[in-house]
Amino acid sequence: MSGRPWMQRDWLRILLGALLVELALMIVAVPVFFLPNQQAILSIIVPPVSFLVALPIGAWAAKPSARPVLTGAGVGMVSVVVYGLLILIALQFAPPERADTSSALSPSYLAAHLLKVLGGAVGGWWIAKKQVP
Secondary structure, three states, X not given: OXXXXXXXXXXXXXXXXXXXXXXXHHHHHHHHHHOOOHHHHHHXXXXXXXXXXXXXXXXXXXXXXXXXXXXXXHHHHXXXXXXXXXXXXXXXXXXXXXXXXXXXXOHHHHHHHHHHHHHHHHHXXXXXXXXXX
């Protein structure tokens, strides 16, 4: 019973962290849509930025956790789910001729998702390393 409030707090921080990761990535990506050759630029920028954004947010989420690496990785995993939900929502409102998921499933975006999980896990590992005396 005593572990339950901790678990609930971890999930709350994981969800909030995942939303923050996606918000930060949108802030980075949206201005690129106004540039020529946007897909090429996004495929270069998004993967490393995904790691760099997930790392401190994963560390923040992992700070009070008993399992910091798992909590940090959870931020990255849940952010992938949030991204998928955003794509599904966007497809519902896109005109049929523009409803395309090919860029969302491109190798660079798949790498970005993997790097989100890795970045969050590294953030959690960093916190775990700092907690050990």
